Amino acid sequence: MSNFLQFILVVTIIIISTKTGGYLSIKLKQPAVVGELLAGIALGPTLLDVMHWSIFTDHHLPEFVNHLGEFGVILLMLLAGMHLHIDDLIESSKIASLAGTLGVITPLLMVWGVCILFNMPTYAAIFVGLIMAATSVSISAQTLMEMGMLRSKVGITMMGAAVIDDILVLLGLSIFTALATSTNAISFAQIATIVLQMIGYFIISVAIGMLLIPRITNWIDKLPIYQGIYLFTLVITLIYAWTAEVIGGVAAITGAFLVGLFLGKTKQHERIIQGMSTIAYGMFVPIFFANIGLQSNARDISGNLIWITAAIIIVAILSKLIGCSLGARMGGMNTQDSLQVGAGMISRGEVGLIVASLGLSHKIINQEIFSITVVTVIVVTLVTPLIMYRLSKETTTKDSVTT
Numbered sequence: 175m176s177n178f179l180q181f182i183l184v185v186t187i188i189i190i191s192t193k194t195g196g197y198l199s200i201k202l203k204q205p206a207v208v209g210e211l212l213a214g215i216a217l218g219p220t221l222l223d224v225m226h227w228s229i230f231t232d233h234h235l236p237e238f239v240n241h242l243g244e245f246g247v248i249l250l251m252l253l254a255g256m257h258l259h260i261d262d263l264i265e266s267s268k269i270a271s272l273a274g275t276l277g278v279i280t281p282l283l284m285v286w287g288v289c290i291l292f293n294m295p296t297y298a299a300i301f302v303g304l305i306m307a308a309t310s311v312s313i314s315a316q317t318l319m320e321m322g323m324l325r326s327k328v329g330i331t332m333m334g335a336a337v338i339d340d341i342l343v344l345l346g347l348s349i350f351t352a353l354a355t356s357t358n359a360i361s362f363a364q365i366a367t368i369v370l371q372m373i374g375y376f377i378i379s380v381a382i383g384m385l386l387i388p389r390i391t392n393w394i395d396k397l398p399i400y401q402g403i404y405l406f407t408l409v410i411t412l413i414y415a416w417t418a419e420v421i422g423g424v425a426a427i428t429g430a431f432l433v434g435l436f437l438g439k440t441k442q443h444e445r446i447i448q449g450m451s452t453i454a455y456g457m458f459v460p461i462f463f464a465n466i467g468l469q470s471n472a473r474d475i476s477g478n479l480i481w482i483t484a485a486i487i488i489v490a491i492l493s494k495l496i497g498c499s500l501g502a503r504m505g506g507m508n509t510q511d512s513l514q515v516g517a518g519m520i521s522r523g524e525v526g527l528i529v530a531s532l533g534l535s536h537k538i539i540n541q542e543i544f545s546i547t548v549v550t551v552i553v554v555t556l557v558t559p560l561i562m563y564r565l566s567k568e569t570t571t572k573d574s575v576t577t
Contacts, residue, residue: 177232184235185242185461187224191217192460205317205559210460214467215552225468239465244426246462247312249454251427252411254315254324254333255434256447262330263435269331269505269515273498274338277519278346280497281490282307288489292482298539304350305533305547306490308343310525310555311336312427314518316459317559321566328511331502332518333431339519340428341372347529348423351536368423375422379414379429383436391440403442404449407433425525469527470552474545483546490554494520495561514565521558526551 175183191213199209217224225236263270282303289299314332318324324333348368387410394406411433418429437443475483499516503509530547533539539547 175229175231177234180230180232180235181238184224184230184239185457188214188217188239188464189457189460192464196460205320205563207313207316207320207463207559208556210463211313211467211552211556214464215470215556216467217464218468219471220467220473236468239461239468242458243462243465246454246458246460247427248411248415248430249450250312250316250459250462251430252407252434252437253447253450253454254312254319255431255436256438256443256450257319257324258330258333258435259325259438260435262325263334266327266331266334269502269507270334271338271501272505273331273501273515273519274335275342276501276504277309277335277339277494277498277516278307278342280500281493282346284489284493285486288485289482292485294482294543298533298543300350301533301538302486302543302547304343304347305526305529306486306493306522306550307339307346308522308525308529309336309339309494309519310521311518312462313521313555313558314562317562318518321563323566327507328514328518331507331511332515335498335501335515335519337428337431340425340525343525343529344424345369345372347532351532351538371421371423375418375424379417379422379432383414383432387433387436388440391437391442395442401449403446404453407437407446407450408453410437425528427525466527466552466555470548471545472549474542475549479542479546483549486546487550487553490522490550491520491557494554510565514562517558517561517565520561521555522551526555 192210195209195211195213195216196206197209199206199212216222219226224230225239282300284303285306286299286303289302290296294302311333314336315324318326318329318332323329345368349365390410391403391406394402399405411430414429414433415426416429418424418432419426422429437446440446495513495516497516498519499512502512502515507515527548530539530544530551533547534541534544
């Protein structure tokens with residue numbers, strides 16, 4: 175069987191499995207994303223290990239699937255941005271800043287402390303803390319969209335906090351990686367350059383997005399180009415995703431989210447959402463959810479590693495819940511809404527996996543610690559929609575009782 179035929183077969187298996195998992199999850203009154211994530215875990219090395227079946231001989235297959243998954247999360251964040259309004263994000267900026275900042279500091283310190291208790295090397299312990307300080311809001315955004323809560327105060331605050339979280343973690347990651355891998359001491363000028371690079375990217379990208387993207391969208395829509403509006407959306411999203419990492423030093427998903435916000439202000443936004451949702455959910459987003467499970471192998475965790483993994487999982491969940499909820503509460507949110515914000519920030523998803531892979535490639539962490547962090551990322555990502563769904567149901571029940 176040719177490499178291409180292997181590729182289309184594995185993609186077919188992934189899409190059917192994730193959609194079936196999502197359907198069964200809904201039938202069990204749970205968010206669809208839970209079933210899709212579980213389908214990915216079942217297909218991965220933990221259970222079926224599909225990628226290593228004898229019929230799949232192409233060693234590049236996991237890499238191709240990973241790229242499709244990354245494309246899926248970019249489209250998912252584009253759609254999440256389009257469902258929100260910039261004015262709403264600005265209005266909730268105080269709460270989001272506090273939730274995002276405490277949502278980084280609390281996990282960093284608590285996870286670092288647990289790792290030190292288990293005699294993990296200091297550099298590795300700090301790095302694991304950084305991994306667990308990250309937030310993958312894509313899982314939460316999908317759950318919020320399923321529950322119809324993305325435009326709620328909780329949803330808007332969560333998305334804003336996730337952007338703050340992303341910036342702080344990537345800034346800390348850039349500085350820490352430079353310190354850990356450099357033979358010379360990193361200077362203040364180098365740190366200042368990293369910060370200015372991020373600030374400069376946001377200023378330029380927001381200016382272009384606010385002033386030019388709506389005008390170009392209107393112009394493209396009038397041209398006799400078949401499906402031109404969708405082609406333009408894809409192109410500008412990919413450009414922003416690329417520049418976010420290469421020029422801005424932030425995650426590609428942040429760039430895609432920004433484009434979504436800008437396109438959300440256009441008169442074509444409903445049409446764009448409908449078209450891009452078909453592309454995203456028809457193929458790429460299910461592959462993204464499955465790919466998270468495909469990258470994990472719970473079999474790597476045995477012996478004493480089970481205890482440290484369990485400890486880090488518990489602390490990873492509690493630290494985000496406590497830190498983000500406390501920040502939202504300090505910003506003026508009520509307790510129930512604050513807990514929902516905290517729950518939505520628990521997921522680490524693809525962001526945690528990317529940071530962990532970076533630590534392994536730079537030899538900051540070893541293979542054992544990498545396996546621990548990957549399993550932790552998978553577990554906390556899986557429980558996030560469950561906790562969000564539970565808290566949402568409790569809020570609905572209380573509201574009905576009050577009325």
